[in-house]
Amino acid sequence: MREFLKTKGFKMTPQRELIFRAFFEHGDHVSVDELYDKVRELDHTIGYSTVWRNLKLICKVGLAEEVNLGDGVTRYDRVTQVPHGHLFCTNCKKLIEFNVDQVVGLLAQVSRDHAFAPDSFKVEIHGLCAECSAKTEQIKNPEQVKS
């Protein structure tokens, strides 16, 4: 890691080391706030802006990407070998990943059709996860015990 960053002209610092570790070990889909809290447990002197800047750095060197689910906070998603889509529960904010190989095939064709040079594909399904869906069902149809 240190070497990887050095080749890109960045320096390694204790704070950076800690933030990178925290992100890659426990941090997928974290917001700045969430990672800040995690990192603070290990070193309560680290500043918020340092966490923010290092998350941006992780993106700049291509190890993560910002994800915007439309709820006002930016999350940071590790870049993986295979691209994936997100099932986002608007109730409990759970995020489930799924394979998008087939979808990407279709979207690549769409891009070609429009002479569009794609950088990235974003595929999201918003709705209710199994658990929240079950709960809502209950609320709408309270157990009709009476005949």
Next chain:
Amino acid sequence: MREFLKTKGFKMTPQRELIFRAFFEHGDHVSVDELYDKVRELDHTIGYSTVWRNLKLICKVGLAEEVNLGDGVTRYDRVTQVPHGHLFCTNCKKLIEFNVDQVVGLLAQVSRDHAFAPDSFKVEIHGLCAECSAKTEQIKNPEQVKS
């Protein structure tokens, strides 16, 4: 329109009339700022919050949806018969729509696989449109006239 809103318990006002008209006649994919500017040309006394609230209202009654392209501003997209995806040029911000029938088919299956109750599917391709793509090409490979 007046009747449609009345049945939902909302009142009609001159401001609302103007804002709705502006949105449905010239406003697809507008931000609040953009629609505010448009509406201001017709009535320079309308307040920003009134435009904001009425865009929210248009969404609430199901005639539009918020779109978040990750550039920090919320846009408002008319709800159409057939769902569509967006090709978003990160350079010139152009937005091109495309058919997602096939994609939605795949995503519906993904939802079923996860017992997920989908509300909406979001399909975006970020990159460079044909024009911007051509320009960038030029910059990277300036006409190599010399041998």
Next chain:
DNA sequence: CGACCATTGAAAACGATTTTCATTTTCAAT
């Protein structure tokens, strides 16, 4: 060891969105 420049932390700035509040307007019932 310096010199140089990236990095840090605290605080302030930013900017889009949302809320507040006093006032005005709509609209259904008199």
Next chain:
DNA sequence: ATTGAAAATGAAAATCGTTTTCAATGGTCG
């Protein structure tokens, strides 16, 4: 037409996640 309750408006302020500023610190390399 008059009235009253509820909804809507406009200006201003509040909110809140993000981003910048700036002085101080610290890493890298000769």
